[in-house]
Amino acid sequence: MKVFILFAFSAFVPESLAIWCYQCTSAIPGCTEPFNWRGIGYLGNPCPDSEDICVKLIERKGAExxxxxxxxSNFKAFRTDIPADTYEGCRAAAKDVNLANYVNNTVKEIDISRYGI
Known part of the structure; x- marks a missing residue:
């Protein structure tokens, strides 16, 4: 009997360890800004992928x-315009030695406005 209870409990563990995200649109009360989780009416759904993250997508359609x-992972299936950069942590500094150099703006011959600096 103890083995059966342990097996039944272990069947629910992988889903409970997944990240839970709210799945809603701005048509649902509480999903807009400011976010009100009480207005949605539930505490979210578990994400299907183990390496998943929660995403808030803001779009402008006309004036709306x-x-x-x-x-x-739910957006990746039908939204190809979303960059799926799932890297977590700090990235290394730029290897280019020409980046982040000091520019002396008092020199009249340097036209820095043309380069967007």
């Missing part, structure tokens, strides 16, 4: 602002 909240 549409907010969509969901898991990144």
């Amino acid at each position: 602002k549409v907010i969509t909240r969901d898991c990144l």
Whole structure:
């Protein structure tokens, strides 16, 4: 009997360890800004991918602002315009020695406005 209870409990563990994200659009009360999780009526759904993150997508359609909240893996299937950079942590500094050099703006011959600096 103890083995059966342990097996039944272990069947629910992987889903409970997944990240939970709210899945809503701005048509649902509470999903807009400011976010009100009580207005949505539930505490979210588990994401299907183990390496998933929660995403808030803000789009402008004409004069209307549409907010969509969901898991990144759910967006990847039909939204190819979303960059799927799932890197977490600090990236290394730029290797180019020409970046981040000091520019002396008092020199009249240097036209820095042309280069967008």
